[in-house]
Amino acid sequence: MIKVTNLQKSFGETQVLKGISTTFEKGKTNLIIGQSGSGKTVLIKCLLGLFQYEGGTISYEGKQFSKLTEDQKRTLRGDIGMVFQGSALFDSMTIIENVMFPLRMFTNMNKSEMQDRANLVLKRVNLSDAHHKMPSEASGGMQKRVAIARAIVNNPKYLFCDEPNSGLDPKTAIVIDNLIQEITKEYNITTVINSHDMNSVMEIGETILFLKDGRKAWIGSKNTIFKTDNEVVTDFVYSSNLFKKVRKMYLEENS
Amino acid sequence: MIYLHNVGRYFLMIKKMFQKPTKWSVMKHLILKDIDDLIIGSLGIVAFISFFVGGVITIQTALNINNPLIPKYLVGFATRQSIILEFAPTFTSIIMAGKVGSFITSSIGTMRVTEQIDALEVMGVNSLNYLIFPKVTALMLYPFAIAVGMFLGILGGMAACVYGGYTSLEDYILGLQTDFDGFHMTYAFIKTFIFAFILATIPSYYGYYMKGGALEVGKASTTSFVWTAVVIILLNYVLTDMLLG
Numbered sequence: 001m002i003k004v005t006n007l008q009k010s011f012g013e014t015q016v017l018k019g020i021s022t023t024f025e026k027g028k029t030n031l032i033i034g035q036s037g038s039g040k041t042v043l044i045k046c047l048l049g050l051f052q053y054e055g056g057t058i059s060y061e062g063k064q065f066s067k068l069t070e071d072q073k074r075t076l077r078g079d080i081g082m083v084f085q086g087s088a089l090f091d092s093m094t095i096i097e098n099v100m101f102p103l104r105m106f107t108n109m110n111k112s113e114m115q116d117r118a119n120l121v122l123k124r125v126n127l128s129d130a131h132h133k134m135p136s137e138a139s140g141g142m143q144k145r146v147a148i149a150r151a152i153v154n155n156p157k158y159l160f161c162d163e164p165n166s167g168l169d170p171k172t173a174i175v176i177d178n179l180i181q182e183i184t185k186e187y188n189i190t191t192v193i194n195s196h197d198m199n200s201v202m203e204i205g206e207t208i209l210f211l212k213d214g215r216k217a218w219i220g221s222k223n224t225i226f227k228t229d230n231e232v233v234t235d236f237v238y239s240s241n242l243f244k245k246v247r248k249m250y251l252e253e254n255s
Numbered sequence: 256m257i258y259l260h261n262v263g264r265y266f267l268m269i270k271k272m273f274q275k276p277t278k279w280s281v282m283k284h285l286i287l288k289d290i291d292d293l294i295i296g297s298l299g300i301v302a303f304i305s306f307f308v309g310g311v312i313t314i315q316t317a318l319n320i321n322n323p324l325i326p327k328y329l330v331g332f333a334t335r336q337s338i339i340l341e342f343a344p345t346f347t348s349i350i351m352a353g354k355v356g357s358f359i360t361s362s363i364g365t366m367r368v369t370e371q372i373d374a375l376e377v378m379g380v381n382s383l384n385y386l387i388f389p390k391v392t393a394l395m396l397y398p399f400a401i402a403v404g405m406f407l408g409i410l411g412g413m414a415a416c417v418y419g420g421y422t423s424l425e426d427y428i429l430g431l432q433t434d435f436d437g438f439h440m441t442y443a444f445i446k447t448f449i450f451a452f453i454l455a456t457i458p459s460y461y462g463y464y465m466k467g468g469a470l471e472v473g474k475a476s477t478t479s480f481v482w483t484a485v486v487i488i489l490l491n492y493v494l495t496d497m498l499l500g
Contacts (some may be wrong), residue, residue, distance in 0.1 A: 048377050074275075077379030088370040104281055160377075230491055 001026050001061060002047065002158065002190055008055035009042055016042045018214040019056065026190045029204045033195055035213035035236060040194045041085075043211070044162055047192065048082065049073060060158070077221050078106055081151030083161040083180075087143040089135035095146050096122070096131040102154045121149040125179060141172035145179070152183055159184065161193040165200055173197060177204050198243060210236070226250045243252065265460050272388050275381035282389060289393035293355050294400055300354060301347055304434020305338075305404035308346075309411030310335050317421035327422040334412040336439075343405040344443045345491050349449040351397075352483035356458035360479040361389060363462030364472040372463070387459040397451035398444050405443075442498045449494065450487055457483045 002024040009017040016039045017025055024030040032040045045051040047058055049065060058065045060076060068076065089098050093233055109117070122128060125145040135143055144164060151159055157215040161180060165173040175196075181204045184191040195201065201208060202222055210218040210233050218233045225237060238244045276282070316333040363386055366372050375382040409431065416427045461479035465471055 045373075050373055050376060070275075074379040077377060080377060082374065082377045084370045084374060086369055088374040089371075090371055090374075105278065105378065105380055 003059045003062075004043075004047070004056070004193070005059075006056040007043070007046060007053055007058065009039075009046055009051060009053040010123070016214050017053070020211070020214070020216050021056075022209050022216060022219060024190050024192050025207060027184065027188045028206040029184050030207040030209065031194060031195055031201060031205040032209045032211060033201055033205075033236070034217075036196075036241045038211040040211055041162060044160055044192065044194050047079065048160060049077070059070050075172045078154060079157040081156035081159045083144065083147045083151050083159070083164050085163045085166055087135070087140075087147040089146055089150070091142055094132050094134055095127070095138065095142075098135065098146055099149045099153050101150065105156065115212070117153060118149070121153045122146075124152075124183075125149045126175075140167050141169075141176070144168065144172075144176050148176070148179060148183070152187065155187065157189055159189050159191045161191070161195075163194055163196060165195065165197045170199065172197065174203070180204065195227040198237060198240075201237065202246075226254075261460075262324050264450040264464065265456070268383060268387075268460055269456060271381070272383045272391070277380065277385050285385070285389035289389045290396060293390065293393050294396045297351060297405060300350070301400050301404045302361070302407050305343065305347065305348060305408040306411035306414075308342060309334060309408030310415030312408075313415045313427075313470060314410035314419060314421060317416065317419075326426075328426040328430035328433060330416060330422050331412070331427035332433050333430070334427075335409060335431050335435075338405055338412070339439055339443050343401050343408060344446045344450065345487065347401060347404050348447070348454065348487050349484050351400075351422065351454055352458075352480050352487065355394075355454055355478040356480055356483045358463075359455065359458035360462040360476045362472055363387075363459055364465045364475050367463065367465055368468055368472060381430050383463065386463070387456065390459060391452060391455040391492055394451040394455045397454070398447045401443070401447045406473070419490070432494070442494075445498065446491065446494050449490060453483060453486050453490065457486060470474060 004023070005021050005253060007017050008015065020039075020043060032043060034040050042051060046053045063072075063076075065073070065076070089095075090101065093101065096115070096118050099122060100114045103114045103117060117193075119128075119131075122131065125148050127145050127149065130138060130142060131147075135146065138146065148161075148164075159180070163174050164180060168176065177200050180193065181192060183189070192202075193200070200255045202225075205222040205225070208218075208220050208222065208225060209216060210220075210230075214234050218228065218230045220228060225233065228234065234247075238247050277285075313330055313334045317327075317330045320327070320329060363372075366386070372382050372386070375385060413424070413427050416422050417424050458476075458479040461474075461475045461482070465475040
């Protein structure tokens with residue numbers, strides 16, 4: 001579980017996060033949604049320790065991140081897996097080398113043990129036949145799956161995904177969504193996903209945090225988002241005619 | 256003020272580069288890869304330039320010695336001095352700032368743009384140590400490339416001298432051996448080691464701390480070349496004054 005209390009972050013004179021408080025629960029897919037510039041990526045980067053924040057606290061299982069020593073932070077980072085928006089695969093390495101990278105860096109496994117573990121997670125993300133391709137030779141969907149495999153290869157306790165569906169076709173996006181949700185349940189990890197994709201929100205949003213101008217505007221789930229009358233949320237989520245119709249049908253069916 | 260900020264951050268980067276080292280089993284592969292990319296991959300251009308510049312120095316020296324009282328062996332002497340003291344260590348380093356420096360800046364800068372450096376940091380890897388330390392270590396073999404450059408420069412001078420008919424082979428070799436001071440080699444290699452460190456760290460700095468996209472990677476490469484060349488020229492003056500002055 002990750003607990004965020006009154007988190008504040010500024011860039012120069014622009015305050016991006018204005019006192020966000022929330023909890024990301026274990027074993028659930030926690031989604032952060034909001035318009036571009038609302039502070040989603042900044043929040044994730046603060047959670048990961050990539051950005052220093054001016055105010056508030058971030059606690060991992062009750063331990064305040066800012067009070068950890070460098071060694072403790074390093075240990076904690078061993079428990080974190082991250083899927084970046086652009087996958088961030090190391091382009092000088094093959095797919096299997098990318099997946100084996102965290103094992104090479106932080107475990108004492110020998111080469112065959114690392115290969116076995118990498119093969120297992122690549123199989124888990126349905127990529128059994130692309131081991132020796134370079135990332136540039138893989139499609140966007142494959143790259144995302146490799147990034148997920150790399151993120152989970154070390155059995156993390158926390159999985160962060162920054163817009164895992166960006167640039168993917170709808171079918172592949174659903175595959176990635178389902179994969180992330182399955183992995184969250186299977187490994188019982190805390191998953192935090194930053195997303196723009198309303199399909200993801202409706203499919204896997206067990207907890208949905210809506211940000212507006214750096215503030216928490218709403219929190220709920222995929223079940224309550226249909227019923228909410230919060231105008232800020234409905235303006236954003238149901239901005240397309242398709243989703244307006246979907247919502248109308250849902251409300252009619254459940255009235 | 257921005258210059259002071261950059262200088263301070265550059266020295267902090269160097270300090271952090273030596274902290275939290277990467278596992279040796281991983282690091283040795285990175286070092287070998289960088290030796291291949293930065294040293295072995297540069298030998299061709301160093302050899303080509305050295306050979307022909309050696310020839311040009313010889314021809315120009317020979318053509319400028321009009322006075323019959325000046326012995327012809329001075330052509331070999333001047334070529335040796337020019338190549339060992341200045342051309343091989345300093346001017347080759349300026350060329351390498353363009354070749355190796357822009358490669359380092361653009362490769363690290365691209366990693367920054369594509370969030371690969373963030374990925375390393377999130378995993379708990381000291382990205383400065385992982386990315387820059389192997390380059391610094393690999394470039395400690397840079398004096399080897401310079402030694403090759405010295406040899407081929409003198410050889411190029413000899414070829415130009417003999418085949419161009421400017422002086423005899425015996426005179427050229429006599430000139431090479433005249434008043435040879437071993438400390439000049441020491442001076443050249445001290446400079447080379449320091450320039451190697453500059454060649455690895457300044458381009459890395461501009462790549463690591465760049466912000467923006469693909470366009471900024473290009474700009475960072477240009478800026479890194481300019482500052483690497485400026486620092487090499489300034490240090491060349493300071494070191495020459497300290498060691499030979």
